[in-house]
Amino acid sequence: MxxxxxxxxxxxxxxxxxxxxxxxxxxxxxxxxxxxxxxxxxxxxxxxxxxxxxxxxxxxxxxxxxxxxxxxxxxxxxxxxxxxxxxxxxxxxxxxxxxxxxxxxxDAKVAALAEAKLGAGKGCHTVQFITVSTGVGGGFVHCGELFSGFHGHASEVGNMIVDVSGGNTLEEVCSGTALLYESKRLFGNEKTAKDLFIAAKNHHSEAEGIVERWITHFSAGLTSMIQVLDPEIFVLGGAVMLRNPWLIKHLTDRVETLVYESMRSNVKLKLASLGExxxxxxxxxxxxxxx
Amino acid sequence: MxxxxxxxxxxxxxxxxxxxxxxxxxxxxxxxxxxxxxxxxxxxxxxxxxxxxxxxxxxxxxxxxxxxxxxxxxxxxxxxxxxxxxxxxxxxxxxxxxxxxxxxxxDAKVAALAEAKLGAGKGCHTVQFITVSTGVGGGFVHCGELFSGFHGHASEVGNMIVDVSGGNTLEEVCSGTALLYESKRLFGNEKTAKDLFIAAKNHHSEAEGIVERWITHFSAGLTSMIQVLDPEIFVLGGAVMLRNPWLIKHLTDRVETLVYESMRSNVKLKLASLGExxxxxxxxxxxxxxx
Incomplete structure (x- = not known):
């Protein structure tokens, strides 16, 4: 067919x-x-x-x-x-x-389906895909099918509230748009999120702080998703992830400290593999x- | 049978x-x-x-x-x-x-099953049950079956991280244990969570603040669950909810302001109906x- x-x-x-x-x-x-x-x-x-x-x-x-x-x-x-x-x-x-x-x-949901069936989640029973690019979106694939929720709005994970005190949703702190904004603020209007990550690697302290904050917030979102859904694996895609694969290890380490002890050995994050x-x-x- | x-x-x-x-x-x-x-x-x-x-x-x-x-x-x-x-x-x-x-x-998961099939969620396709008593637990019932997650740990919602800046999980702020602690701190060692709610109703400002904080945190948790799972309905049980059914309306109003606009008309919270x-x-x- x-x-x-x-x-x-x-x-x-x-x-x-x-x-x-x-x-x-x-x-x-x-x-x-x-x-x-x-x-x-x-x-x-x-x-x-x-x-x-x-x-x-x-x-x-x-x-x-x-x-x-x-x-x-x-x-x-x-x-x-x-x-x-x-x-x-x-x-x-x-x-x-x-x-x-x-x-x-x-678009996030179709990417989830592809990554679950042919990409980084291939062979897994349940895959939570998250894409971090302009926004933060996702898709949950369960037994080969997209889980869409009762009203068709499941996996709109960008609007998860991970920081009541700071007043921030996941997308407000973790999207590429948020990182772009911070990069321009710190380094000038022609800069991109890439420059922010380079500065952080070179130990620019404010840039490091922003990346650290990104890891903290994204880890909180991942932790809450684990506690709600308990997926077999997370597949992380989108430009921010694909250009910074080293983030996977930092996120994994952090999430392991945040989930219930019984879940610690089950935290599994992988980079998306099908690209564009x-x-x-x-x-x-x-x-x-x-x- | x-x-x-x-x-x-x-x-x-x-x-x-x-x-x-x-x-x-x-x-x-x-x-x-x-x-x-x-x-x-x-x-x-x-x-x-x-x-x-x-x-x-x-x-x-x-x-x-x-x-x-x-x-x-x-x-x-x-x-x-x-x-x-x-x-x-x-x-x-x-x-x-x-x-x-x-x-x-x-116990939270079996209560979820009962509420979904015979209680407040009867007739619904997907039910997210949450119990707020000593701790905060839950169960997600999908097409009449408990959704247990890949490792059997889905719906351990007490450990959702709703407040990165404040460093709090849902359970740390919203459990009956947390409310009991606050009540004793404010009103003396023989007091219970019930006294806290009474004081809040009588406009004791610190007690009001704690109940307000409870609503803020619990609404954040509910919002994140909606964005991840999009259940048809939430059924809320456990002693804290059953003794304070008026909280349902406050939570509903708040969650409606927090979810994506497309989900606003779909927020549906009900009190558990099967009791003990x-x-x-x-x-x-x-x-x-x-x-």
Whole structure:
């Protein structure tokens, strides 16, 4: 069974055709240019779908897109990176054109699915994936299926409250955006989160303090997730993690001191392994086999 | 099918026989007297099982007991309220005597099962039960089954970290033990948590501050659970909640301000409805039907 996966990002849209073994057969990519409206974006998607699957082999089309979105109805909601797309009935538009089942879920969740089934979580029974990039998102994969929660909002982990006294959510302290802000504040407007991590490695004390605070907050979030969900493994992805894999060890050490003693030997954090393509693979996995 | 449910508490042990419709047919109760050792407690359990089910109708025996315990092996571990019971192979001892399947799980989880199936969560698809008494514990019931997590430690929510800056776990601020401590500190050694709540109602400013802090911390914990799990409903039990049902409204209002906007209309907290017997019912529910 062939499947199409679509990854819609703030900058690029990517479309790929996968065979039954999730081998990538064909791919296409175009700029999203969200600010130019949905009509042009939809035309580009139609073209790319046609291009990767000219003979219409695919049984269905899966899409990962930035949230918030209405997965059941297949509608883009208030995605901050897709200005002007609010209310865009993406699923309906693609179904009308191709007449195949279309599935839509947020980008962190499709990446979770891919990492759980083919990436760093392969072979694990339950995987909590967390992505730390512009924001902090995640997806919980249980027995090979995404756990979406009763209202479809499970794993919106960026809004976990880890610091009542400081008034901070996980995302407010741990996102790439928060690190970028701190880097600019300390080192000037042209600097990025990367400069902050370099300064911390060179023992710049304020930068060290910010990275230390990041580790403290993220460890608190991981600990709370362990206490609630007890996943077999955490897979951590997104630009902040992928560019700083050394953080994994620091987080593991810290979390081990925070969880209940009975859980200490079970703390298992791994770096995501599929890189940028996780979203494409995971989107294709949304297409269910029809038995 | 008949089932036996056993609830082992720090003070009392209760045993009941249930019919297929979970009607309580017979019950027995004796003092635990944990400090007198496990042999006398086991004899009492044997007597009570014999007493409620003299003709051995029951297909199996379910037990709820204070954690931590090893559910898979059926062993009591370091339960602070059961001194001297460490390593007690409860499941094996009862199986040897009666030759029926025996199931052991922690008391918060069996109460969760009962509240989800027969109590305040009846008819709901996913229920997060939280009990606030001596400690803070919980159980997540998904499609009628307890979700235990990969290592059997899901829903140990007392150790969620909600206050990095203040250095507090949920249990450290929100348990009955924490409230009792504050009450004694403010009003004298003979006072209880109840006096603290009365003083707060009478606008004693320090007491008000402590209750406010309790609401703030507990709301943070609930919010994080919503963001991770997105349950259909929370059922809140345990002495602190059952004696102060007015807290439900305060918690609901607060949590609604903390969750992502898309979740605001879905915040649903209810008071547990089975009272003290939740543990007995839930223990019986551990006994699986043999099809």
């Amino acid at each position: 062939y499947r199409i996966g679509i990854d819609i990002g703030a900058t690029n849209m990517r479309v790929a055709l996968f065979n039954d073994a999730y081998q990538l057969m064909e791919r296409a990519e175009q700029k999203t240019e969200a600010h130019l409206g949905v009509a042009q974006a939809l035309e580009k998607l139609f073209d790319m779908i046609q291009q990767v699957d000219p003979n219409q082999f695919a049984s269905g089309i899966g899409i990962g897109a930035p949230g918030p979105l209405d997965a059941a109805q297949g509608i883009i909601l208030d995605a901050p990176n897709l200005p002007g797309w609010h209310g865009f009935r993406l699923k309906e538009a693609i179904f009308k054109r191709f007449g195949k089942p279309v599935f839509l879920t947020n 393509d996780a979203g494409l693979y995971g989107a294709a996995m949304l297409v269910k086999r029809r038995d | 008949y089932r036996i449910g056993i609830d082992i508490g720090a003070t009392n042990m209760r045993v009941a026989l249930f019919n297929d419709a979970y009607q309580l047919m017979e019950r027995a109760e004796q003092k635990t007297e944990a400090h007198l050792g496990v042999a006398q407690a086991l004899e009492k359990l044997f007597d009570m099982i014999q007493q409620v089910d003299p003709n051995q109708f029951a297909s199996g025996i379910g037990i709820g007991a204070p954690g931590p315990l090893d559910a898979a092996q059926g062993i009591i571990l370091d339960a602070p309220n059961l001194p001297g019971w460490h390593g007690f192979r409860l499941k094996e001892a009862i199986f040897k005597r009666f030759g029926k399947p025996v199931f052991l799980t922690n 017997d939740a543990g007995l019912y839930g223990a019986a529910m551990l006994v699986k039907r043999r099809d």
